[in-house]
Amino acid sequence: MSEQGREQAAAVGETIRSAGWAVDQVLCSPAVRVRETVDGLELPEDVEVEVVDSLYDAGSDGIIELIQALPDQVRCALVVGHAPGVPGVLHELVDPATADPATWSVVETRYPSATLAALTVPDWSELLGARLIAAVLAR
Numbered sequence: 228m229s230e231q232g233r234e235q236a237a238a239v240g241e242t243i244r245s246a247g248w249a250v251d252q253v254l255c256s257p258a259v260r261v262r263e264t265v266d267g268l269e270l271p272e273d274v275e276v277e278v279v280d281s282l283y284d285a286g287s288d289g290i291i292e293l294i295q296a297l298p299d300q301v302r303c304a305l306v307v308g309h310a311p312g313v314p315g316v317l318h319e320l321v322d323p324a325t326a327d328p329a330t331w332s333v334v335e336t337r338y339p340s341a342t343l344a345a346l347t348v349p350d351w352s353e354l355l356g357a358r359l360i361a362a363v364l365a366r
Contacts, residue, residue, distance in 0.1 A: 228263040235341035236267025242343055243268065243305075246361065250274050251301045254293055256282040256308045265307050282308045287315030297351040304351075314338035320346065320357040333362035 228236075243250060253276040255265050265276055281289055290312050297304055306313060317334050334344055345361040348354050 228260055228267070232260065232264065232341075233267050236264045237269065239264075239341060239343050240268035240270065243270070246345070248303050248345070250303050250305050252277065252297065253305045253307060254279050254282060256285075258283055258309070261307050261309070268305075270305075282306070282312075285309075285312045287312055287319050290316050291319065291354055295351050295354060299350065301351070310338055317344055317346075317359065320354050321359045326359045330359055330362045334359075 250270055251274065253265055253270070253274060255261055255276055255278050257278050257280050261282075262278070270276075279293060282293070285293075285308060290306060290308065294304065294306065294316075306316075314334060317338070321331070323331050323335070334342065338344075342362065344359060346357040347360050348357045
């Protein structure tokens, strides 16, 4: 991982901590850079990190299926993967008409590396209509 990548991962981790998000589970692509990114987030040691082979080439539908299968006790999940699948999830789930315009503009046309998007949903099985509550570029 490059120095810039390490800095970006640390910045995303700091954003997660400063927002008060208590991540319960991470779904992580098996790619080395993605696993290094997860390490660089410096999440608490008790956070379950599941390496999911299918995330490497996953499209948005595959990622949505993984999220929908999360157990009810997981309240905050983090998906760390690749484009175009991860950005595609936002485009499938978020209604741009109800999203905060400034937040949506971060991910609307481009989803640069080290972008963190936070969605709220009533439960994992009801992802359609998710509300985009944050989109942060870690530079």
